[in-house]
Amino acid sequence: MAGDVAGKDLLHLQCHFGMDTLNWARLGARVTGVDFSPVAIARARDLAEKAGLVADFVVADTQRLPDSLAAGFDVVVATYGVLSWIADVDAWMRGAARALRPGGRLVLVDIHPAFQTVLSFEPFVADWPYGGGEAQYVALTGTYADPSVVTAPRQTVQFPYSVGEIVTAAALAGLTVERLAEHTETESDGRHILPRGADGLYRFPFSDTYLPIMYSLRAVAPRTSKAGG
Ligand SMILES: C[S@@+](CC[C@H](N)C(=O)[O-])C[C@H]1O[C@@H](n2cnc3c(N)ncnc32)[C@H](O)[C@@H]1O
Numbered sequence: 655m656a657g658d659v660a661g662k663d664l665l666h667l668q669c670h671f672g673m674d675t676l677n678w679a680r681l682g683a684r685v686t687g688v689d690f691s692p693v694a695i696a697r698a699r700d701l702a703e704k705a706g707l708v709a710d711f712v713v714a715d716t717q718r719l720p721d722s723l724a725a726g727f728d729v730v731v732a733t734y735g736v737l738s739w740i741a742d743v744d745a746w747m748r749g750a751a752r753a754l755r756p757g758g759r760l761v762l763v764d765i766h767p768a769f770q771t772v773l774s775f776e777p778f779v780a781d782w783p784y785g786g787g788e789a790q791y792v793a794l795t796g797t798y799a800d801p802s803v804v805t806a807p808r809q810t811v812q813f814p815y816s817v818g819e820i821v822t823a824a825a826l827a828g829l830t831v832e833r834l835a836e837h838t839e840t841e842s843d844g845r846h847i848l849p850r851g852a853d854g855l856y857r858f859p860f861s862d863t864y865l866p867i868m869y870s871l872r873a874v875a876p877r878t879s880k881a882g883g
Pocket residue numbers: 668669670671672673674688689690691694714715716717732733734735736739740798
């Protein structure tokens with residue numbers, strides 16, 4: 655989805671400990687990763703050093719990206735577990751748009767809002783709003799990184815956005831949406847709730863068909879004037 659990144663300046667938003675950021679560096683991009691967790695960024699820097707890869711890592715809130723990142727990138731990427739953590743999706747999109755050079759592209763791959771509504775399949779429970787952006791308080795005792803780990807109970811706040819709200823936020827930020835794809839199968843289920851098919855893939859069964867699990871959005875900054883305002 656990010657296409658050929660060789661020789662490109664690539665900004666990875668919400669990069670966590672930088673694993674994917676460094677994969678894009680291996681593919682030849684000049685990479686910068688942003689996350690608001692200083693611990694995650696310290697781990698990312700450590701990983702880059704151990705891997706012998708050149709990468710910049712910045713501690714910042716993706717709703718308030720620093721001016722130093724403005725208009726510096728050919729590609730802005732964010733993947734898997736992005737917008738549900740964001741209180742202000744319009745500010746997030748404006749920041750992504752502002753980071754792009756004219757003609758640069760945003761690639762956002764994230765959990766589909768329809769799938770996000772589902773808590774469990776057996777029994778089937780849907781307990782999240784489909785969009786609206788209202789804060790949802792969720793008690794967690796684990797981590798998405800390892801389903802076998804049980805952590806001390808903690809409360810998280812997350813925000814549901816519909817496909818329409820996400821696409822509209824991109825448009826309001828001055829981006830042109832080239833493609834919004836909805837994906838009905840995936841090789842892994844980060845939420846650990848989907849049934850796995852005989853072919854090893856996970857799907858979201860609905861009647862005799864499937865609902866989308868992930869979406870991918872590709873949007874482009876204007877070639878002449880600056881997007882993001
Ligand atoms: C589910 S993880 C993303 C995982 C990442 N895509 C990967 O593949 O490793 C969500 C990340 O978003 C970061 N995050 C959440 N809210 C943020 C914000 N407002 N600004 C910057 N980072 C944020 C978290 O610290 C966490 O690293």
